[in-house]
Amino acid sequence: MxxxxxxxxxxxxxxxxxxxxxxxxxxxxxxxxxxxxxxxxxxxxxxxxxxxxxxxxxxxxxxxxxxxxxxxxxxxxxxxxxxxxxxxxxxxxxxxxxxxxxxxxxxxxxxxxxFDGTGLVQGLTRLGFDVRGRRVKQLGAGGAGAAVAHALAEAGAAGIALSDPRRELAEELSARLKRFYPDCAAQVDVDPASVAGVDLLVNCSPVGMKPGDGMPASFGALPAALQVVDIIMTPAETPLLKHARQCGCRATNGRPMxxxxxxxxxxxxxxxxxxxxxxxxxxxx
Amino acid sequence: MxxxxxxxxxxxxxxxxxxxxxxxxxxxxxxxxxxxxxxxxxxxxxxxxxxxxxxxxxxxxxxxxxxxxxxxxxxxxxxxxxxxxxxxxxxxxxxxxxxxxxxxxxxxxxxxxxFDGTGLVQGLTRLGFDVRGRRVKQLGAGGAGAAVAHALAEAGAAGIALSDPRRELAEELSARLKRFYPDCAAQVDVDPASVAGVDLLVNCSPVGMKPGDGMPASFGALPAALQVVDIIMTPAETPLLKHARQCGCRATNGRPMxxxxxxxxxxxxxxxxxxxxxxxxxxxx
The missing domain is CATH 3.40.50.10860 (Leucine Dehydrogenase, chain A, domain 1)
Structure with a gap:
């Protein structure tokens, strides 16, 4: 009614x-x-x-x-x-x-x-992607990135590799994750474009929001099995999402989050x- | 649209x-x-x-x-x-x-x-009743009463007779009106039911709101030329309004206010x- x-x-x-x-x-x-x-x-x-x-x-x-x-x-x-x-x-x-x-x-x-991070985990679950045991690559270790990484670790991610141009943020977040979630292999990843062995790629950096932005890292071909999330909502399809879809990946923006x-x-x-x-x-x- | x-x-x-x-x-x-x-x-x-x-x-x-x-x-x-x-x-x-x-x-x-009082003055104007030069009788000298009396004086009422069971409130309000509006004959009226020489009767007391309430004073027949306002909104017709209408007066509740x-x-x-x-x-x- x-x-x-x-x-x-x-x-x-x-x-x-x-x-x-x-x-x-x-x-x-x-x-x-x-x-x-x-x-x-x-x-x-x-x-x-x-x-x-x-x-x-x-x-x-x-x-x-x-x-x-x-x-x-x-x-x-x-x-x-x-x-x-x-x-x-x-x-x-x-x-x-x-x-x-x-x-x-x-x-x-x-x-x-x-709920910034748990929203993403719940959204992924609804999409049929269970975080437990998965290896995550995350770009961006600022405020949103911290919330997302903690939630992914809490949900049982096997490992989280963090890249951020502000290296100290990635170091600090990695250290906090290790302290709270010893079962999750947190580390700083010095090669932001590497996705070897990764199940889930999450962009929590702002790169892709502004007109003219490219991808947040110089990704080559992505494996089709890779789940990609860009938490940016506007534009609805960032250069990263477009590239991921062209590679055959399941890719989503911030909407499920x-x-x-x-x-x-x-x-x-x-x-x-x-x-x-x-x-x-x-x-x- | x-x-x-x-x-x-x-x-x-x-x-x-x-x-x-x-x-x-x-x-x-x-x-x-x-x-x-x-x-x-x-x-x-x-x-x-x-x-x-x-x-x-x-x-x-x-x-x-x-x-x-x-x-x-x-x-x-x-x-x-x-x-x-x-x-x-x-x-x-x-x-x-x-x-x-x-x-x-x-x-x-x-x-x-x-605007508690000016609202009433404007509402009366819309109803075709101009306050200027009119003699007012007002029951109730509390917060709403003070606002109404000041607005009536400001609008050029010739006189305002105030009644309130709390006599000191009526005295105080009358004194303030005299100070700010020397051209308006403000006075305390010890006989709340008297409407001799009055053009406008305004109830600003709460009497009439509660079930079982009567009129705020023991009014006899009211002259049909009297304009009556009861600022109470609920009930829409108080005992005072009902009586005034039965006497042929123009009578309104708080709606124009x-x-x-x-x-x-x-x-x-x-x-x-x-x-x-x-x-x-x-x-x-």
Whole structure:
């Protein structure tokens, strides 16, 4: 049954959620979560909250003080500092050192979690790719890369080879992975274009977003058995994805990651997600 | 042209407005303002913000720090303390000692105003009743009463007779009116049921809201020339309104006041209000 649209049903009983970032003009979370609320008939709404970095903590404290606000999604550049605004957080958030969701608990305290990486793992599972025992090559060891690598290790990847032009980031991430996931062979890979023995190639670098960008490494022919993921959403087909498909690889952009994250958000915030719900009708994103 | 409903169009560019109160479950402002945004094709949304009294100031400061929040409507119990959260305010707000709207100015400062009373004056004007030179009898000298009396005096009422069971409130309000509006004969009226020589009778007391309430004073027959306003919205016809209509008076509830306020809000916040817009389609309120 089609529900009344939001404009007509935001009222004094509406529960509030928000995504905090700076800027927020690019965010898609309100569209996705509001479509979810509509589909489930939930009287709630998700808003963009643009918080300048110099007033992050008091502003989040103000939002948390609203009696009718139940949770926040956190995006760049606030994911690290958001850790100071929760009373407790998941192992995933603590290990990566960032969070991207926080919710008010029944006792009034705030709890944080991080789904940037688990969203990708869940998305891959839906595509029929099980991470367990697989050998991963990952380009990019920044914020998104750290979340993805931890989630892949947590999901049982046999090994993760990390490449980043900022070598110290790759070193640091590799060391953290070894500490938390001794069964996962983490290492820094000095040859970003090598995919020998790799089952899954993930691009977490920004290369491919800007017009004129090439691939994030000078890949030759890729084996057709290789699963390729580029977490970039725009453009929908990066040069890496195009090349991978030409090589016969299964290749996907960030969409399964976002779908996986939305399911994780819904579960985290206690929102029923209809089984038939898809967050990718073209009208929405 | 019908616009996409809010749920589909809240995005990263959506501007935020809110009504701050405690509780907020009863508020109608989001419904009214969102209908206005829809009608005008404005990418903005108005939310309820439930702010507990013990954290009012820091929470409002947090909302004001949001880069994409442009203004707030203020309702009970925050209208007096809201004065501390603006850099400047209108004469109306300063004289009454309360405000019910605040907006971010182009220079980043916050400016407050009060439309509780001017809304009623504008609503009466639309109904064809000009306050100028009229003699007013007003029941209730609390927060709403103060705003209404000041606005009536500002609009040129010849005199205002105030009755309130809390005599000191009527005395204090009368004194303030005399100070700011020496041309308006303000006085405390010890006989609340007397309407001799009165052109406009306004009820700003809460009597009539609760089931079983009678009239706010023991009125006898009212002259048919008397204009009666009861600012209560629920029930739509209070015992006072019913009696006034039976006496042949023109009598209205708080609806013209709310309509007048919405127009004032739109003007204050710089929102185009289509000439054909009505905030009282039954689907909305």
């Amino acid at each position: 089609r529900r009344e649209p939001h404009a007509e049903r935001i009222d004094g009983l509406t529960r509030l959620f928000g995504i905090v970032g700076n800027p927020v003009t690019q965010v898609k979370t309100p569209q996705l979560m509001n479509a979810l609320f509509d589909a489930g008939g939930v009287n709630a709404v998700c808003l963009p909250f643009d918080i300048p970095v110099n007033v992050f903590e008091p502003t989040v404290a103000g939002l948390q003080a609203l009696d009718n606000l139940d949770g926040l999604v956190v995006t760049v550049p606030h994911k690290v500092r958001a850790m100071s605004m929760v009373d407790a957080m998941s192992d995933a958030a603590r290990r990566v050192g960032a969070l991207n969701v926080m919710r008010r608990q029944p006792d009034g305290t705030w709890f944080g979690d991080l 976002i779908e996986g994250q939305l399911a994780a958000f819904a579960n985290f915030f206690g929102i029923d997600m209809p089984a038939t719900f898809s967050c990718f009708s073209d009208a929405r994103v | 019908r616009r996409e409903p809010h749920a589909e169009r809240i995005d990263g560019l959506t501007r935020l407005f809110g009504i701050v109160g405690n509780p907020v479950t009863q508020v109608k402002t989001p419904q009214l303002m969102n209908a206005l945004f829809d009608a005008g094709g404005v990418n903005a949304v108005c939310l309820p913000f439930d702010i507990p009294v013990n954290v009012f100031e820091p929470t409002v400061a947090g909302l004001q720090a949001l880069d994409n929040l442009d203004g707030l409507v203020v309702t009970v119990p925050h209208k007096v303390r809201a004065m501390s959260m603006v850099d400047a305010m209108s004469d109306a707000a300063r004289r009454v000692g309360a405000l019910n709207v605040m907006r971010r100015q182009p220079d980043g400062t916050w400016f407050g105003d009060l 709310i309509e007048g306020q919405l127009a004032a809000f739109a003007n204050f916040f710089g929102i185009d209000m289509p000439a054909t817009f009505s905030c009282f389609s039954d689907a909305r309120v």
